[in-house]
Amino acid sequence: MKARVFVTLKNGVLDPQGKAIHHALEGLGFGGVNDVRAGKMIELDLADGTSDADIDAMCAKLLANTVIENYRIEKLG
Amino acid sequence: MKSAVIVFPGSNCDRDMAVAIEQASGVKPVMLWHRETEIPAGVDLIAVPGGFSYGDYLRSGAMASRSPVMAAVKAAADRGVMVLGVCNGFQVLTESGLLPGALMRNAGIHFVCRDVALTVDNSQSAFTSRYQAGEQISIPVAHHDGNYFADAATLDRLEGEGRVAFRYAESVNGSARNIAGILNEGGNVLGMMPHPERACESAHGNTDGARLFAGLVEGMMASA
Numbered sequence: 127m128k129a130r131v132f133v134t135l136k137n138g139v140l141d142p143q144g145k146a147i148h149h150a151l152e153g154l155g156f157g158g159v160n161d162v163r164a165g166k167m168i169e170l171d172l173a174d175g176t177s178d179a180d181i182d183a184m185c186a187k188l189l190a191n192t193v194i195e196n197y198r199i200e201k202l203g
Numbered sequence: 204m205k206s207a208v209i210v211f212p213g214s215n216c217d218r219d220m221a222v223a224i225e226q227a228s229g230v231k232p233v234m235l236w237h238r239e240t241e242i243p244a245g246v247d248l249i250a251v252p253g254g255f256s257y258g259d260y261l262r263s264g265a266m267a268s269r270s271p272v273m274a275a276v277k278a279a280a281d282r283g284v285m286v287l288g289v290c291n292g293f294q295v296l297t298e299s300g301l302l303p304g305a306l307m308r309n310a311g312i313h314f315v316c317r318d319v320a321l322t323v324d325n326s327q328s329a330f331t332s333r334y335q336a337g338e339q340i341s342i343p344v345a346h347h348d349g350n351y352f353a354d355a356a357t358l359d360r361l362e363g364e365g366r367v368a369f370r371y372a373e374s375v376n377g378s379a380r381n382i383a384g385i386l387n388e389g390g391n392v393l394g395m396m397p398h399p400e401r402a403c404e405s406a407h408g409n410t411d412g413a414r415l416f417a418g419l420v421e422g423m424m425a426s427a
Binding site for chain 2: 139140142143145146187188189191193194
């Protein structure tokens with residue numbers, strides 16, 4: 127069983143990396159980009175039967191820092 | 204006075220920290236590998252040094268803060284043992300929940316490595332007793348993730364309780380309210396991004412950091 131965890135900065139938290147990417151896109155001539163936020167995706171290969179609660183605990187305890195980040199879990203069958 | 208310096212894979216300021224503590228106290232600290240699960244008996248100061256523990260994987264300090272030794276450091280801090288976290292050590296302390304907030308990528312993206320001017324905000328703490336409140340000092344920084352973030356309520360509480368130890372007196376990394384170092388509620392844990400251990404000898408070009416260690420040791424000796 128696989129699950130993907132998407133970690134993103136909370137709204138209102140400054141994202142310098144997103145800003146730098148934004149500037150680079152503009153530098154390449156791409157207009158019309160209003161904003162860029164960078165995050166990370168972590169793919170977990172899990173034993174069948176791993177509970178949702180366990181995956182959630184993995185996110186809360188390590189994969190995301192909930193002071194500054196949100197996470198979203200996507201299970202892939 | 205007995206002290207310990209925690210060593211993670213990727214720590215690189217552990218030996219400088221040990222020298223600074225030995226110079227101030229006259230006693231060589233115990234170097235404690237991150238896999239240890241106990242703090243040696245009688246240790247009354249633990250330093251969490253700078254560096255790039257675990258290559259800053261996931262987030263700076265994230266992996267190190269879940270190391271076995273950090274559970275022991277947390278328990279020791281709860282007992283009132285003094286804990287000093289510098290740079291990556293500060294990141295480890297916020298990641299482990301010993302200090303509030305988080306240290307994010309510098310607002311200007313760049314790694315900042317230079318002497319910076321700091322203002323001493325609280326000269327009453329165990330770590331800052333040799334400084335004057337409002338005094339400006341110079342301490343080097345060397346970090347990529349030093350941009351202190353906490354929500355407004357947490358920042359208000361830190362300021363209201365006198366828990367901001369140092370502020371940047373110039374623009375450095377985008378830190379909320381220019382915070383460079385904070386104390387925990389009990390005043391026995393200090394986390395700071397600047398490196399006092401790199402400003403301890405005339406050969407360093409600056410001895411402003413030595414006063415942190417001297418004041419800390421003096422206070423601990425007096426209360427022992």
